[in-house]
Amino acid sequence: MERIKPHTLSGFMELLPAPQMQMERIMAVLRKNYASFGFTALDTPAIESSDVLLAKGGGDTEKQIYRFQKGDSDLSLRFDLTVPLAKYVALHYAELAFPFRRYQIGKVYRGERAQRGRFREFYQADIDIIGDGKLDILNEAEIPSIIYRTFRDLGLTRFQIRVNNRKLLTGFYAMQGLEEKSGDIMRTVDKLDKIGAEKVKKLLMDKEIALTEAQADEILRFIAITGSNTEVLTALQEYKGRNEIFDAGLEELNTVTKYLAAFGVPEENFAVDLTIARGLDYYTGTVYETTLLDHPEIGSVCSGGRYDNLAEYYTDKQLPGVGISIGLTRLFYVLGEQGLLNADLNTAPCDVLVLPMTENTGAVIATATAFREAGLRVQLYSEQKKFKQKMNYADKLSVPFVLILGDNEIADGTVGCKNMVTGEQITVSPADAIAHIKDALAEREKGAIILEK
């Protein structure tokens, strides 16, 4: 038979069992945290009609979209979870209760140029709160507080949620008479982290934006306002009273900062940061980025903000919202590359591997069943192999515990229970073995999922 060389497409993550288990663990933490704040799980199709998906126009990403014909239908794979959410909310508007809070963890597709660490199929993990006509600003503080708790649950402490407000920026530019150019300016300033102040200034004065040096300096002075949150907010007071939009933005930023503290987010984990604006045009108020303090090279691992009109391409209903998105596949990839995924957590497919050393299969099955019913993940090893080969199998899977069951143990009502990490082996009653195993596993599960070093 002619054989095809098996391969996985480049830009498509396909994990081995142990890292997949680490990914599952991270996803479980996200799901649990999102659900604990009253977000409902959604699952929309990966394929949408192209007219729906591209209603807004794809902009820069249009070329990246997987778009194809099937029969008479012009179809596209979703490139984010926001456009499908907008469609969902517009389509099912009458059946939803607002504020509508949903989370979605799903694969999206972008045909980017293939390069290390860039994925064409990747998970996004999004939460959004959508209001009907209005949405209280408290939500804009709650969203980052959810990210704070999620990151803490993942084991992280050295991260910072950076918060800014688009109105503040728009108002500031209006003070300089630069309303028309504020979009271009913000997109340029957004590059500050990547290219530095000098180059930003140069871009601002280039013929496309064409600011005077004085204007560019004024902007750089503004975004250079740093310090503690109180210091930054105090410095901003000086600009007050000159532009209504600015004043509204400052009021919002003050409120979000106050509520973030009420939500229990410590000062060291969030920072008012005037340099962030987010590239996307549709944010209208609070914006967020999240960085790992010891790994600034990763960039923002979680971004989002407030928008005034989620679904304007589908409905005349005004649907303001606030949301945030974790680029999960890329985050996972980078954490793996940096060696920050805790390899000490159990990544074996089972907690206990039962090795029969007897012909009494009924007794072996009964023991495996009893351990499983006690809540353990149990694999019964059924192959006819030598003992050494069986133990090699347990080693290769990194199974935490092996149960050895021979005729003696069955006759005595005991099991041989070997801890594969310590090498210690005990012969005890099944109930004692279960308790012993559970204690050891619980101890091991205390470790952080993501390490910081």
Place this chain on the structure above:
Amino acid sequence: MERIKPHTLSGFMELLPAPQMQMERIMAVLRKNYASFGFTALDTPAIESSDVLLAKGGGDTEKQIYRFQKGDSDLSLRFDLTVPLAKYVALHYAELAFPFRRYQIGKVYRGERAQRGRFREFYQADIDIIGDGKLDILNEAEIPSIIYRTFRDLGLTRFQIRVNNRKLLTGFYAMQGLEEKSGDIMRTVDKLDKIGAEKVKKLLMDKEIALTEAQADEILRFIAITGSNTEVLTALQEYKGRNEIFDAGLEELNTVTKYLAAFGVPEENFAVDLTIARGLDYYTGTVYETTLLDHPEIGSVCSGGRYDNLAEYYTDKQLPGVGISIGLTRLFYVLGEQGLLNADLNTAPCDVLVLPMTENTGAVIATATAFREAGLRVQLYSEQKKFKQKMNYADKLSVPFVLILGDNEIADGTVGCKNMVTGEQITVSPADAIAHIKDALAEREKGAIILEK
């Protein structure tokens, strides 16, 4: 602005929040059960290179495949989870430990003709055990025992896992000198449930298969062997000694039946059934189908079997396996249509909705946080609305409990806790409210996920 009418593609399931919650609950039961038997979670790309995905040739389904060009690449969406598994095992062979046990719950794509209850994007939930060269027959009994426990966990009792063996059938046809035709005959006999004995006989005697009436009768007599498992197995003994393949198949069927009992599957939930063969050519031994006894019209909800060579299109390694697949989206759809999804379980996005009746937002946030840290799913309602509108919102979401927090409660260190099902409202300490809510929720969660009626 010109608006696009939002719509979801026909044949693509998109659920509202409450049914989505029911789907999530079913998936959680599958994941938990599959993991409890030592299966590792896999997640392969939805897109594969067409040469890899179609190595075997698509057969009947080739026209249904979503296949398209992106740049220079000829791509296809996966149409099942078995071909990606074959690729995965062949590709990562050296890094896997065998037997390799994996589960995968993922979306697959088939461009079927659109009709009610037929889906073009649907979930399959698969488990497979792959051996390297050999695989013990015990696995062929364990697989249906996992399905038994999973279905029981979903609340089902009235189901039957029907078991047969392809060797038994192949051997039987060889006895009649019909080896050459056994594939055609099995595919025809497989239709017995759908079209009845008369039509099967007619098809067997049609010019394509061209059996004599005596041969057709002999086959129908054989597959008409029914009764308890012991009765069927005893009746089969009469055919013994005439064909080696038949004898091997009977031996396997006896063994699987014996072990199924050892795995704790009651006789009423499995049946040796000579009529099932599975349409697919690649099963070589034990085959399974699963039916809901009160809903035979649904057909098999879970099917699979033993195969000798998973990945022959990719590798010369002999990789026998056994697996089973639940067509989850179709099953979910049919259960919904029949009204068999238990609507009494909690499908609200939260367990507790906190309604602030105070300006003291800090105290409200602190209460919500405390309830959340006690393990409850808590939504803080932040909108400025009238009390009646807030309660309407709780009603529309079917929230089980509402916490009412005014200045009096905050001063007293109490909360108003309203059970939205019974209407009962109590004013108690937060700790008492948490205990009260948890008890009520636990009681409610005792209900079956799937009803039988």
